[in-house]
Amino acid sequence: TCGGPQSNHARATAVAAAKLGLKSHLVLRNSVAAQMEGNAFLSRLVGAEVTNVSAEEYMRIDEVMQRIADEAREQGHKPYVIPEGGSNELGVLGYVKAVEETLAQLKRSKTKVHHVFVAVGSGGTYAGLLLGKHLFDFSAEIHGINVCDSASYFEGRILRLLKETKKRFGLEVSFTKKDLHILDGYVGKGYGLSSQEEIDLIKTIARTEGVVLDPVYTGKAMLGMVDQIRQGRFKAGETLLFFHTGGIYGLFPKRSLFF
Numbered sequence: 001t002c003g004g005p006q007s008n009h010a011r012a013t014a015v016a017a018a019k020l021g022l023k024s025h026l027v028l029r030n031s032v033a034a035q036m037e038g039n040a041f042l043s044r045l046v047g048a049e050v051t052n053v054s055a056e057e058y059m060r061i062d063e064v065m066q067r068i069a070d071e072a073r074e075q076g077h078k079p080y081v082i083p084e085g086g087s088n089e090l091g092v093l094g095y096v097k098a099v100e101e102t103l104a105q106l107k108r109s110k111t112k113v114h115h116v117f118v119a120v121g122s123g124g125t126y127a128g129l130l131l132g133k134h135l136f137d138f139s140a141e142i143h144g145i146n147v148c149d150s151a152s153y154f155e156g157r158i159l160r161l162l163k164e165t166k167k168r169f170g171l172e173v174s175f176t177k178k179d180l181h182i183l184d185g186y187v188g189k190g191y192g193l194s195s196q197e198e199i200d201l202i203k204t205i206a207r208t209e210g211v212v213l214d215p216v217y218t219g220k221a222m223l224g225m226v227d228q229i230r231q232g233r234f235k236a237g238e239t240l241l242f243f244h245t246g247g248i249y250g251l252f253p254k255r256s257l258f259f
């Protein structure tokens with residue numbers, strides 16, 4: 001699979017592969033300074049083979065991964081290529097399952113949730129939550145905060161992904177742009193780049209809630225949710241649920257921004 005130098009998905013894939021006794025090969029967008037920190041360190045620790053590619057080569061990442069897979073096949077291995085972020089029809093099912101689990105927890109705690117917030121980086125998480133909402137009759141509105149690109153880019157990507165998932169699993173669902181709620185405006189300085197406001201919010205949430213957010217995804221998404229609350233977008237008595245999607249190892253290469 002592939003990702004940026006601090007890809008959480010790539011690290012999680014490498015960890016899962018180690019557990020299952022599989023070899024993992026990660027193709028990471030080159031970044032020498034971040035190479036052995038946080039996720040990049042952990043991926044290597046669990047035995048992933050890492051190929052660094054330039055940002056230019058990364059534009060053709062699917063071809064690059066296919067080439068590596070062909071080489072592995074020639075050597076007698078059985079490669080399985082996972083796209084960026086694990087965002088394919090199968091990956092979507094992860095967050096369909098998360099909706100099922102969430103609903104069971106909400107039922108146990110007799111809590112009604114009106115709005116869900118989540119970070120959007122390659123679209124699979126949001127697609128899974130939306131599909132899960134429909135399959136399990138979850139009434140909450142799902143809001144995605146894009147941490148890169150734009151809302152319209154992700155609307156297209158998520159609708160495509162949902163269409164492929166529907167086809168692969170023969171589902172009787174269909175979605176249009178109107179079903180999606182992607183909130184633009186919180187990319188800040190850009191993908192993987194942090195503003196002072198984001199850093200300050202991560203510190204505040206850590207110190208007031210004991211919840212550690214990451215600078216690339218959940219920090220930006222939390223800022224989006226807090227900003228929407230400040231703008232008075234919700235009615236009194238409505239409950240908001242923030243999905244913490246992980247990623248805290250991405251904090252370590254950024255420690256100098258905090259203190």
Ligand SMILES: Cc1ncc(COP(=O)(O)O)c(C=O)c1O
Pocket residue numbers: 007008009085087119120121122123124125126214217218245246247248
């Ligand atoms: C910690 C974390 N949260 C959220 C996301 C966004 O998920 P997706 O790529 O499925 O949109 C990612 C990855 O992109 C991530 O690493």
